[in-house]
Amino acid sequence: MRRSSGVEDHIVLPESALDHREVAIAFKPREEWPKSFKFYKLYK
Numbered sequence: 001m002r003r004s005s006g007v008e009d010h011i012v013l014p015e016s017a018l019d020h021r022e023v024a025i026a027f028k029p030r031e032e033w034p035k036s037f038k039f040y041k042l043y044k
Contacts, residue, residue, distance in 0.1 A: 007034055 009028035014020045 012022050013024040015023045
């Protein structure tokens with residue numbers, strides 16, 4: 001999560017039930033994504 005948080009226009013989502021640990025990161029839609037995003041796994 002830390003590598004991808006260097007990308008602009010994102011928010012990190014904490015979970016209160018997990019002592020406010022960071023559990024997800026969301027990015028603003030964009031026309032072109034950084035190349036590194038091709039290698040990140042999506043939650044299914």
